[in-house]
Amino acid sequence: MNGRVAVITGAGRGIGREEALFFAARGARVVVNDPGVAADGSGGDPAVAQRVVEEIRAAGGQAVASTADVADWAGARSVVESALEAFGDLDIVVNNAAVERNRALVTMTEDDFDSVVAVKLRGGFAVSHWAARHWADSGLVRDRAIVNTASGSGLTNPLPGQTNYASANAAVAAMTQVHALELGRYGVRVNCLSPSMVRTRLTETVPGELTSPAAIAPVAAYLASESCPLNGQVLSVRGSVVTVLRGWAAGERVESGGTVEGLAAAMAEVKVTDPAEVLAAALQGALGIDGAQALRRMIDAALG
Template identity: 45%
Template sequence: MTGICAGRVAVVTGAGGGLGRAHALAFAAEGAKVVVNDLGVGPGGEGGSSSVADKVTAEIRARGGEATAHSGDIATDKGAASLVATALETYGRLDTLVNNAGILRDRTLLNLTEDDWDAVLRVHLKGHFLPLKHAAAHWRAERRAGRTPTARIVNTTSGAGLLGSIGQANYAAAKAGIVALTLVAAAELGRYGVQANAVAPAARTRMTQRIFAETMAPPSSGFDAMAPENVSPLVVWLGSASAAGVTGRVFEAEGGRITVMEGWQPGPTATKNSRWTPSEAGGAVRELLTRTPAPRPVYGS
């Protein structure tokens, strides 16, 4: 196999369908050996089947690529450790980790249960942290052994995490946490040859189809802007050696559009050389807000 990922080994979580499947196929098409992880659960985390990961693995092999399936729960320490071990035992190396697994339990805040909250943060946020931790431990060991890796982490955030989304407080909080996790990983792991970035995709998946059915519907003809395959080229490039020097960044990807997100930046500031009174602080805030743009609207508002 040739391509920008030739000789590399990529792990993709949540790769049984939608964006994850598209990423796995795209990495394989660019020459990577792929570990296809999927627990095979429903959109809300129900059930589970190893056949989901097996199917995508077979699809990659049928196209002439190399892949192996992993159906462990990467939101557990044991499952995340076995994910990394599968890559090392099968292919002898690990170069790229794409964290993509996720579920939805949509409720407005007043109807959101503790279980809904815990389940979504577990899969999205903990399911990013644990594979990242185990992969990073391997890469640190490689660096200390004198074999500095060209390692890449690509995390999956969302516009919901960047702007908020009505009816998705748990999902939005998890996706915002993934941005912060990405920034910390980029800062802490760079010394070991690791780069970390995050992508906020807009694409047709089984989760978005439930919420944005009309927006996500494929067109009768022409360019299918919501096809998940449109996001994968950016993810593959970020997961390749070609992305040298790009780390700690967040990108939006939709159709043929790629945007670098600029995040929180200091805006207008008021200072005084003594403590504010509450009324003074309020007056200063009112004046500052006249000099800054209004925030972008929350999704669904």
């Protein structure tokens, strides 16, 4: 990390804050981006990013604050410009910012959907776009890295109440692979981590033993380091256990004969996966039987 310049979005709290402290402690110069909004994206507090900057400086590290909103096109550009102005270059982008507005499909508003997708998906796209523009314009090909952040919600746990958040996270994994293929020519590797059950304000009400947000930072640092060979990968992280996720894969193949009846007959022979079973297994794996049941009760009660 020595001397490398990193932008970390949503770095004022939770997982992003730990990443910023970890990167800076290893010699990275860090742009701590965070407008300090509430968990649903409302409000804002510039002191949130500044506090992390002060913590880094007090420990002898180098950091500057950015309070820009990554969901805003010009805001995303200004995050990249903050790195160039303060440190003269940019090597690493960690797209970590997110907000949540959980609601059942029947009550989710247009704004609930748009605001969650705008931070997680469009924000990651926008910051990566402006970083990639800088790298392409610089004409220099050397190792740089983008680390995106997805979630089990959207990849492995189809959580009810999260149409917006799950869709955005699934799309972040898809975007990671597209960017990994596009940016190789500039020496940029693009990977994604997917934190699992980490205790932050987003998981305040989730029952059971959740892991520390500090567990995610070494994985982000690994993916961002020059010696990391990975490109286009998604790693799920639970404490010190890291699982390579493989995404949608082809399953059984049938011949339909081009008719509805032919397809119906062929599909009758196929054992398809019930999303309720996928969710139950994923939650049980992460929280144990009691924790999984408690979370299910909580989700069902919230959805009414």
